[in-house]
Amino acid sequence: MTKSVSHIHRGKPAGGTIFSQWLLRAGKYPHWWLLLPALTLTLGFFLLPVLGLVNISFYESTPERVYLPNWTGDSYLRFLGDLWYLGLLWHTIQLALVVTVLSIIVGYPLSYWIWRSSGVRKALLMSAVLIPLFTNLIARLYGWQIILSKGGPLNFVLVGFGLLERPVLFNYNLGAVIVGLTHITLPYFVLILVSVLEGIDRSLVDVARNLGAGRLRSLSQVVLPLSAPGLATATAIAFAWSMGSYATPQILGSPKQWTMSVEAERQILSGFDWPFGAAISFILVAAMLVLIFLIFKVFGHRGRMQ
Amino acid sequence: MKTSRWFNFDGYHLALGVFCGVALLYLLLPILIVIITSFTSGNYISFPPKLPLTWKWYEAFFGSDRYFSAFLNSLLVGGLTMMLALVVGLMAALGYSHRRFRGRTFVYYLILTPFLMPGIILGISLLMSLGSLGAQGSYWVLVVAHCLWAAPLVFLIMVAVLEGVDPALKDTAMNLGAGPLRAFFEITLPLTKAGVISSALLAFVISFHEFVMALFLSAPSTKTLPVVIWTSLRFEVRPVIAAIDTIMVLTVVLTLLIVSKLIGIEKIRIG
Numbered sequence: 202m203t204k205s206v207s208h209i210h211r212g213k214p215a216g217g218t219i220f221s222q223w224l225l226r227a228g229k230y231p232h233w234w235l236l237l238p239a240l241t242l243t244l245g246f247f248l249l250p251v252l253g254l255v256n257i258s259f260y261e262s263t264p265e266r267v268y269l270p271n272w273t274g275d276s277y278l279r280f281l282g283d284l285w286y287l288g289l290l291w292h293t294i295q296l297a298l299v300v301t302v303l304s305i306i307v308g309y310p311l312s313y314w315i316w317r318s319s320g321v322r323k324a325l326l327m328s329a330v331l332i333p334l335f336t337n338l339i340a341r342l343y344g345w346q347i348i349l350s351k352g353g354p355l356n357f358v359l360v361g362f363g364l365l366e367r368p369v370l371f372n373y374n375l376g377a378v379i380v381g382l383t384h385i386t387l388p389y390f391v392l393i394l395v396s397v398l399e400g401i402d403r404s405l406v407d408v409a410r411n412l413g414a415g416r417l418r419s420l421s422q423v424v425l426p427l428s429a430p431g432l433a434t435a436t437a438i439a440f441a442w443s444m445g446s447y448a449t450p451q452i453l454g455s456p457k458q459w460t461m462s463v464e465a466e467r468q469i470l471s472g473f474d475w476p477f478g479a480a481i482s483f484i485l486v487a488a489m490l491v492l493i494f495l496i497f498k499v500f501g502h503r504g505r506m507q
Numbered sequence: 508m509k510t511s512r513w514f515n516f517d518g519y520h521l522a523l524g525v526f527c528g529v530a531l532l533y534l535l536l537p538i539l540i541v542i543i544t545s546f547t548s549g550n551y552i553s554f555p556p557k558l559p560l561t562w563k564w565y566e567a568f569f570g571s572d573r574y575f576s577a578f579l580n581s582l583l584v585g586g587l588t589m590m591l592a593l594v595v596g597l598m599a600a601l602g603y604s605h606r607r608f609r610g611r612t613f614v615y616y617l618i619l620t621p622f623l624m625p626g627i628i629l630g631i632s633l634l635m636s637l638g639s640l641g642a643q644g645s646y647w648v649l650v651v652a653h654c655l656w657a658a659p660l661v662f663l664i665m666v667a668v669l670e671g672v673d674p675a676l677k678d679t680a681m682n683l684g685a686g687p688l689r690a691f692f693e694i695t696l697p698l699t700k701a702g703v704i705s706s707a708l709l710a711f712v713i714s715f716h717e718f719v720m721a722l723f724l725s726a727p728s729t730k731t732l733p734v735v736i737w738t739s740l741r742f743e744v745r746p747v748i749a750a751i752d753t754i755m756v757l758t759v760v761l762t763l764l765i766v767s768k769l770i771g772i773e774k775i776r777i778g
Binding site: 231232233234235236237238239240242243246247249250251253254257307310311313314324326328329330331332333334335336337338339340341342343344345347348350352353354357384387388396416437438441442444445446447448451452462465466469470475478479482485486489493 | 523531536538540544553554555598602603605608618620622624625628631632633634655658667712715716718719736741752755756767
């Protein structure tokens, strides 16, 4: 098809009008036409607004209005010069790292098990992973809030078995935030990893085992390297989503556990300090992208997400 | 060593099985707890729930204009997001898989980047740029914002699915005289049905649950259910929230059952 189009194009103008010539020329690039809506969405509603955000982060803060359009680096200096804000960034990164590592520790064996299962067991395991994924985030956090509260089931069981003398509040601390955040990232992590593992030939494991490799060895030398690109994608998404966490620290944590996202929202919606809120947002994104880049480096990324 | 169909009773499989069992309990427990507590007859959340168990919080949900109209808003925004993201993401995946071209990898990452962005960043930047256009309060703002997550997800899934389709089939159809549209609807679409359905489902679910962007971009009349729950959760913890959550869980489980009948549950995947 492409051939005939270019032939017509090179010869006499086929339809005569400029419009039909243009149509024929456009027909040579069907892939760009198909990509156009997605690129418009990305450029118009993501890149452009984010550039606007960066622009505003360089504006001047003022108590009277959301910003004064004079260029200055004050917001960034204020952030970098304040140990509290630097501590907030470090806390956000640490939290995301812990949650990501936990997702790998729990998620990899679970994905491996799902991959090795078949039939009814596999369907059941998959639904168990899909149900939390398809349950509202706030509903799940709410569930954790009930579980960890003083009158909740955890205390009910622990006191009932005599392990605790009286109910303890497990809520509103770092541990609760980590438990809640991992609960959110884990299903995504497992689902991505399982679909990557599905692409690996299962008999390779059996071959390795027949050739005398132990379980650990076949896992570390066959399955792990083959699943590395998928593991990188799953890890990056778990990391990105936990680093941007907004609801979990507020529902399950005390203000000490609040993250960069919470602070950005507070500056913008309650403080009406758009430049500073924008600067916090941009620092969050920049730190996140750098760390995701490092994750891909660590896992020996093969050039594209699976 | 004795083996059964379900478990191999050696130490390795036992350890793996127990570990995964605990992991699954961890995943499902909060959802079960929410469902159980939604039937309490007390005015506050407690565990075990106050007996006798009642439906009164469900009646409160359906009787409340605030919650029910938010539920309808969520369905509307979710449905529109699903359609828009499906068209945009599927077209992009077809374009990407069509052939190799310059800048292909770059385009791939460019389209996927919004998916990695925290909702707060997308919400804030859209608020700042659309706020000046006075676009707040329209459903379309929410739909477009949600598409920033949903369309890349559809793209990611469909690129992977299209890789499994033999391009020779489409070429044959076109050589036999089918136009590109007909080749798509009669060859490519039927072959990728499972991927299309599961990515549409995920697009809907992402929008149905998203609330950070909605928090920034919705007006009082377009508030979605998660936004309303979020605001009430911060001020009053009432069992009606548990009832709403249960309804949302049931909606999704029902959808999952239908989908698993259509395409098989193990075919739902990301990437």
